Amino acid sequence: MTHALSHPLAEFIETTAWSDIPSTVRHEAKRALVNYFAVCLAGCSDPDVVKAVKLFSRFNAGGQARVAGRSESMDMLNAASLNAMSANVFDYDDTHIPTILHPTAPVAAALFALAQTRAVSGEQLLLALVLGVEVECRLAMAISPEHYRRGWHITSTCGVFGAAAAVGKVLGLSAEQLVWAFGNASAQACGLVETLGSAAKSIGVGNAARNGLLSALLALDGFAGPDQPLEGERGFLNVFGEQPRLAEVTSGLGEHWALLANTYKPYPCGVVLNPVIQACLELSRDRSWTLDDILRIELTGHPLLRQRTDRPDIVLGRQSQVSAQHAVAVSLATGRAGLAEFSDAAVADQRLRLLYDRLQFIDDPDYAVESAQVRIFFKSRETLSRTIDVSLGSLDAPLSDQFLENKLRELAAYGRSGCEPQPLLDALWTLEHSTDAGAVMRLASL
Structure with a gap:
């Protein structure tokens, strides 16, 4: 059987090293995390997030991972879900152009949940973030704009693959296991545009983080999926897309980076x-x-x-x-x-x-x-x-690093997070030199 897409993508994830990532992309990964924690801390005390925290606590399987801006600790899966929900609840998160996918929340939330349960360096986490964003955005490019127009919420449907790929990279999955992770993710890809404007929208983003993490963990334990979960006749792209452009997924891998098409919002809106x-x-x-x-x-x-x-x-x-x-x-x-x-x-x-x-x-x-x-x-x-002609925050008029720092300071206060912004910012800008990426979440929680 010809492995036209799933396997080449998995092999790219398995073999790509930090040294392969251009300096501009490395810096953009850190900018994405500054914005991610800004919006996480804004949403941490939102009434609907608080309701979710209380409900999830009833089913909590442990206290390994923290929730940004809060005192609660959760098991990995619940923490990943809540932190993604918190980051997305105000529609203030980042946006990939032209898909309008919000890439960092599902990927970062899964990665930081994992990083609090095992030794993960800052370099490992940043590399995994870059690769996870690459996967979800390339899948989104293959099925946009028809996918969103049909009513699928692209951050949720594609974000689960980004989270699975990122966590799989940190776990050291082989290409075969990564394909299994894609298959596991494909069985859990969901989210509807009809939910926009309601709290239900953020459930889909939370599930993308949670289920992507779960997909990779299952693959690590040998939980196998289909051989062509992405390009198969009834795989993700053919089912969720109308006329999927499969070349978008693998063309220029390692040359054109999705993070360089990422933008950050100056206002909390679409x-x-x-x-x-x-x-x-x-x-x-x-x-x-x-x-x-x-x-x-x-x-x-x-x-x-x-x-x-x-x-x-x-x-x-x-x-x-x-x-x-x-x-x-x-x-x-x-x-x-x-x-x-x-x-x-x-x-x-x-x-x-x-x-x-x-x-x-x-x-x-x-x-x-x-x-x-x-x-x-x-x-x-x-x-x-x-x-x-070109709005602030777009690719041609990007927000400065200072703007993003100020955004984090303002939103940390708005969300009554109790987080001290400067130590968190210092840790994020120097993350690639850290031996403990999980320490960042400790700075962001109570």
């Missing part, structure tokens, strides 16, 4: 809203007009903008993170776009809700996802317009 919010914040600066004078607001952008964010009937802060109506209203009204502006209280503000129905979408496929135009038409003054 990534397609970044240019919209930026335009509104600029329009709200030195404001000499009132909200009552607004007749209508035209929002021009890629058709994906309307598809993902035309949500005027929201009732929860979680829903507001994927609502253009709310994002426009709150950023114009307050001149801010932090977590407080996407809360239940903000959504309940009737002054903002009056603006929701005044928003009109204009689809323009010539716009890139990271660009948008906002035009405000008034009753008694001239129209104002702002166009963002």
Whole structure:
């Protein structure tokens, strides 16, 4: 039988060493972890995360692994799930372009859970992170955008493979065992776009971390899967994709790195809203007009903008993170776009809700996802317009290391995590020199 895809990918994971990773990719891995811990610490006290912690504690099989920003310790599987959920709950995590997959949460959560149960160096963990992100993003590239359009939540469905690959690398799995891990992961790949705007969305991301970890551990113990779990006639790519582009998975392996197409959010919302919010914040600066004078607001952008964010009937802060109506209203009204502006209280503000129905979408496929135009038409003054060609946080306007550090400091405080940011930041920037990667999670917990 010809092993066209699963085995070459597994062999790449097995044989790739830290010395094979370019310096730019190494640094991006650390940036991804700074952002990961920032959003983890923001979400650690979210009411839905707290509910999950209490429930999971009833089924806890041990206390080997900690939960970021909290005092509880869990078994590996529960810790991996909770830390991925916490990182994803506010939609503030990283985004791979163009798949819109959030790659770090499922992979990092699984790796740090494992690293607290055995000796794992910082170099080992970073290498595994790079490879896990590579796997999930390449699978996503093969089935995007049809996969997401059909309603599959790509972070959950592909993230489980990234977690399995990363953990498998740390465990020293052979190529054959890694293929088994892929097979185990394929049996657990799930997550629906319908859950966006609800707490249920983060269950899928938590399961990706948990089940990816489980998949690799089972493979280590000889739990075998199919020979072609990815490319088989009824394998993951053919079932979850409409016309999968299999070459995306293995073409240029070791030459083109997915982490270099990773971006970080300046605002806690769906990534397609970044240019919209930026335009509104600029329009709200030195404001000499009132909200009552607004007749209508035209929002021009890629058709994906309307598809993902035309949500005027929201009732929860979680829903507001994927609502253009709310994002426009709150950023114009307050001149801010932090977590407080996407809360239940903000959504309940009737002054903002009056603006929701005044928003009109204009689809323009010539716009890139990271660009948008906002035009405000008034009753008694001239129209104002702002166009963002490249939004802050996109590949062409990346957030600086300092911005990410400040994000971690701000979100650690917002989440009432009790974490001291500077020791954690120091440990993350120097992680490749550490002999104990698990120590990072101890710095991030109580």
